[in-house]
Amino acid sequence: MNNIDRINDHLNRREFLRKSGMGLGALALGSLLNPTSASAISGGSSRGGILGSPHFTPKAKRVIYLFQSGGPSQFETFDYKPLLEKMNGEELPESVRKGQRLTGMSAGQSSLPLAGSQFKFARHGQSGQWVSELMPYTAQIVDDLCFIKSMHTEAINHDPAITFFQTGSQQPGRPSIGAWLSYGLGSDNENLPEFIVLVSKNAGGQPLYARLWGNAFLPSQHQGVQFRSGKDPVLFLNDPNGFHHKDRAQMLDYLNQLNRLQHDTYGDPEILSRIAQYEMAYRMQTSVPEVTDLSNEPDWVYDLYGPDSRIPGTYAANCLLARRLIERDVKFVQLYHQGWDQHLNLPGGIQNQCRNTDQASAALVQDLKQRGLLEDTLVVWGGEFGRTNYSQGKLTKTNYGRDHHPRCFTMWMAGGGVKPGFSYGETDEFGYNIVKDPVHVYDFLATMLHLLGIDHERLTFKHQGRRYRLTDVEGHLVKSIIA
Template structure:
């Protein structure tokens, strides 16, 4: 340790010499009273660095001046993303007329000029496949729900179904990217990053935007750029929590390196970064300071939030037995509620495996079994805690599935290809009409017949519920003003409570 402190003293002397190269007034203005010091303030005690009425934003706030633009209905969001494209035919879009059309060719007038994927385009026919599962109506809203989702059926009066969703992307990668960033090509900021950038944080010990990915789910891969910050400052990127002993990578101290060492190292690193920022004015340096600060505080907050031992048995029973197994969808739903309680603003869950091109009846049965109880439990849990009224919960995938079977069709076995023209999502909680169904599709669930909702409309509505005008949340990059909704989108006012 003596050698360690000798090195630090030597570094301190070198730093003092470096500081002398910068004009004293400029140095004080850009560092001691600058954003860098504000970002790192809570690490060493903000009250020691700033006067009580300094006018600087308190740690854990931030966001853009003037936001929110209007009174928000939602303070926080949980987005349950069902990656792969859940079939609307086996979940929520009941089509009884299809029962008499088994094996018949999809009429050309229904398909029109809509393109097919490379998989369906190779088929000589497009035989209609009615759902193998029964539907019934539930709740006062009399919403149709498949027998595969008995738990979701219990909460339909809290849900707002949108049966007329549509997108332009027919393949997984661009479709998921489009839903998560507003553009089909990689490089744009994700929804959670936009929310973090615009509205700032509601806590000082955890990130504003956290991602949970179900383990062992299979299916199409999920990539970290889906929760990336794109061209926004790096502190707004999503932070993935993993199952196991190290929920956040590289957060723990190295062996034989304690918290006191980390604090001292960060102190000197902060000073070096502030000198660098004073010399070059690169805002990314301030983002780096903020991330180091957050990682230091997360060394305490993450083990606390991921320790589920304080959850009572009846809570695990409500979410399902899988909720005791860290990293499962059920455990992630329970974790999401805990994160919201700690002030996390945007929680994104990814659950893969909904891409059933073959053997759909068995595959979707398993998917529903793994997700239905925990999804409904999350709604019930938030409601009983009084949190649903200001929490927006979203469920859905990147597109729907085709009415025709991909591959061989038998009465108890079939597959469905990707279908972007119409599919079902639901929202619940803050600011949306409960027990409400919006939009409609034709008898083949192939075309929207009433109230189409585009992905940009979905994004505009999500931001509106958070108090943000989607046309005013912009960021200038490479000479252009970008926004989540690109150059489209309108708020779907008919679903607002």
């Protein structure tokens, strides 16, 4: 008799009946409170999604989300407004602002002087998309991109705005996009997490929080796993000194038996998540070192992504790593690159940001395309809001800044079933308000889920008496951008 049997044998008849009743009761109650948990408890695959299969045939199988944290200025990148150059230094007309709120950082200014971009724009590609000179590499792939120039949000400050994009709520406590996809669709790779997060090192800017890739009230196995640069891409994954790999296998075997005894007693579905996470961690001991070792990439790939791709943890290296993860069927890869918050000294600051990201972003799209992966991989580029058309602080011939602007901004998407070489939505000639085809954050999220074969109204989770979803009670499919 092994130790596990001894522990189990210590239960006398009365205690066994009492605890079994509690377990069956918890199981029944759990199935009533959350019907989806019953399938997991009854032996459903820990790697399969709750949907079983998509609601309809997906155009995209996986997503790479290049989140540009801080709010990139649309006026220096993709939304060309020559009127601002013509009226540079003149006061923003009240007829354009219409009394809309400002942040506390510019509300006290005595004037709001319009600021034209200091950087030149030109049309590129057969589609004739306007792109700034700051984005020469992105300019080369515009015929693969679908621009949305009419994005808007309610959030005017960083934390709620980023939280909104990543979880569908301005308030913390909701599951992130990747967690929802993991929960709904499961994984196509048994040896890597379905949701992986990469954060550029030493980028500076507004802080990021682990809750942005958290699972909230979904089972914990669906939270994002952050890969770090350096010796240990995943913390606590390697065996301690003096501890053999076989020792860990034996330890996990006994631990799983204990966890299953606990689950049989109490019926808590989170115990199954814990078992799945331990098993995944064991498999990752082999899979993670292999996928994060970029040394076998040929020189032409490094040349494509740029010199920074040879430096672990940079945005370029993370873009290259994202491609490797996608090749191994990871469902959702989230990149975060901070530093786009140029309230002051915008010209110099945004030049550095574009220099650090432009080549790698374009290279990722090109690399996926040449490998036949872009067709069913959705790539998203964008931040949490845009920037004002007026200068925050003093406007000079060589310097200006821009405040937060949630009313309109630009994002782009590529592959995964969106129209290539296409521009959707339009802002007014001042770039302050949307005049055609607005796209709200909820619309963006609903459309992303649709491209993955999910009806956003039907992927739900019951929590505290209410059914939650990524798009809350809103969101409309933007059909015009779908190929």
